[in-house]
Amino acid sequence: MPITVYSCREDEAPYLQKFSKQYAVSLHQVDGPLTEQSAAAAAGSAAVSIITTPVSAAVLDALHRVGVHYISTRTIGYDHIDIAYAKKLGIHVGNVSYSPNSVADYTLLLILMATRRMKSILQHAWVQNFSLEGVQGRELPNLTVGVVGTGRIGRTVITRLTGFGCRILACDLHESEEVKAFAQYVDLDTLLRKSDVVTLHMPATPENYHMIGEENLSKMKSDAILVNTGRGTLVDTEALIAVLEAGKLGGAALDVIEKEAGLYYKDLQDRPLDNHDLALLKALPNVLVTPHTAFYTDQAVSDMVENSIRSCMAFESGEKNPWQIV
Numbered sequence: 001m002p003i004t005v006y007s008c009r010e011d012e013a014p015y016l017q018k019f020s021k022q023y024a025v026s027l028h029q030v031d032g033p034l035t036e037q038s039a040a041a042a043a044g045s046a047a048v049s050i051i052t053t054p055v056s057a058a059v060l061d062a063l064h065r066v067g068v069h070y071i072s073t074r075t076i077g078y079d080h081i082d083i084a085y086a087k088k089l090g091i092h093v094g095n096v097s098y099s100p101n102s103v104a105d106y107t108l109l110l111i112l113m114a115t116r117r118m119k120s121i122l123q124h125a126w127v128q129n130f131s132l133e134g135v136q137g138r139e140l141p142n143l144t145v146g147v148v149g150t151g152r153i154g155r156t157v158i159t160r161l162t163g164f165g166c167r168i169l170a171c172d173l174h175e176s177e178e179v180k181a182f183a184q185y186v187d188l189d190t191l192l193r194k195s196d197v198v199t200l201h202m203p204a205t206p207e208n209y210h211m212i213g214e215e216n217l218s219k220m221k222s223d224a225i226l227v228n229t230g231r232g233t234l235v236d237t238e239a240l241i242a243v244l245e246a247g248k249l250g251g252a253a254l255d256v257i258e259k260e261a262g263l264y265y266k267d268l269q270d271r272p273l274d275n276h277d278l279a280l281l282k283a284l285p286n287v288l289v290t291p292h293t294a295f296y297t298d299q300a301v302s303d304m305v306e307n308s309i310r311s312c313m314a315f316e317s318g319e320k321n322p323w324q325i326v
Contacts, residue, residue: 002026003312004042004068006034007051012074015305023309036062043067047312049074054261055081064089070315072096074304076295077231078325079204080261087326094311094323097152098295098303103201104156106294107229110253111197114225115140119288134285138196141165146195148172148188148211149230150179154201158183169195192219197227204231214239223250229294232256237277244284251286255294264291 005016008029020027030041033053039062042048047070048063055071060082063071070092073081078095086093113119116137124135143166147154150172158179161168168183171191179185188211192198198220202208212226213236220226226249228235237258243249259275273279281287307323314321 001047001313001316002028002045003047003049003309004028004030004045005049005308006030006038007032007053009051011301012305015302019306019309023313025309025313027309034059034063039063039068040066046070046316047072049308049312051075052077052080052261052265055086057082057085060085060089060091064091070094070312072308072311072315072323074308077204079231079233083326092315093325094315094321095325096304096307096311096323098300098307099297100152100156102297102300103153103229103294104160106255107153107157107199107201107227108160110227110229110255110288110290111140111145111199111225113288114227114251114253115143115197117286120285123285143167143196144169144194145197145199146171146191147183147199147201148191149201149203150174150176150183151201153229155179157199157201188216189219192216193221195224196221197225199227200230200234202230202234204233209233210236210239212236212240214242217243217249220249222248225250226252227254228252228257229255232258232260237281241277241280244281244287251288252281253288254281255290256292257281257289260292 003025005027008031016027028045030038032038034050036058039059042063043066046068048068049072051074072094074096076095078093081093083093117135121135145161145166146169147158148171150170155176155178158168162182169191170179170183170185171188175185211234217239240252257278263275282289311321311323
């Protein structure tokens with residue numbers, strides 16, 4: 001079966017070649033993103049595989065005109081696709097799963113860097129300031145870490161945290177028996193009030209939009225650290241900046257941020273940054289910002305390519321498709 005694959009990165013190439021042979025599928029690779037104009041390249045393919053490119057109603061119309069019935073995004077998140085309009089057109093959408101170790105390990109990295117004030121340490125060392133002023137950290141065994149969202153990634157974060165001897169609180173609508181062996185489930189209000197570190201692992205849904213906003217930020221300890229490797233829209237960025245500038249929050253470590261589309265994964269060196277909030281966050285000494293790279297490991301990229309191909313194949317054959325959203 002032919003599948004048109006958009007935004008083919010160099011790092012994906014060996015996996016695209018490997019899995020096209022393994023599953024005996026024909027891949028039509030397009031280097032550029034899916035757009036209203038490039039949708040024509042998918043003619044003859046019932047399914048397309050994309051990355052984080054925004055898929056608007058106009059793009060969906062263009063895909064519909066050339067006979068595409070299924071969109072697989074090589075990501076866990078799918079908020080970049082107009083799902084409602086896709087359903088209206090009869091176009092189905094699926095995401096992928098990949099190794100939870102990638103984001104879980106990165107989350108632990110950010111927690112450790114934030115609690116040990118690594119940004120300040122590195123910035124001081126860069127200008128040969130080797131004093132201890134302003135770089136004293138905290139030890140995880142003395143802290144309570146709150147994990148919001150106990151899906152595959154949240155559960156993996158919790159198992160990693162057990163090795164550090166910290167107290168672990170968890171919050172999710174669906175409680176996991178596996179998690180209960182290591183963490184105590186509490187409501188979000190309790191978790192925010194009692195945690196020294198709060199890490200977010202929720203999907204971007206309308207219900208979760210700005211779940212960490214002015215009200216919930218006010219419940220957190222004044223020296224608490226907020227970690228977000230989930231989705232940027234979970235946090236009200238303006239409210240976060242306000243509490244950070246007022247000294248009412250200890251710090252933040254953010255791999256994702258609102259309105260990151262069009263910025264992340266591009267070389268914007270020596271160009272004005274078209275995101276005022278991101279520029280402010282980068283300037284704060286107690287905020288770590290990384291460009292949505294928590295997922296980016298060799299295993300995760302392999303999984304994303306393989307599972308996107310498998311998802312398209314399952315849809316085409318009418319088999320059970322664990323990745324299909326609509």
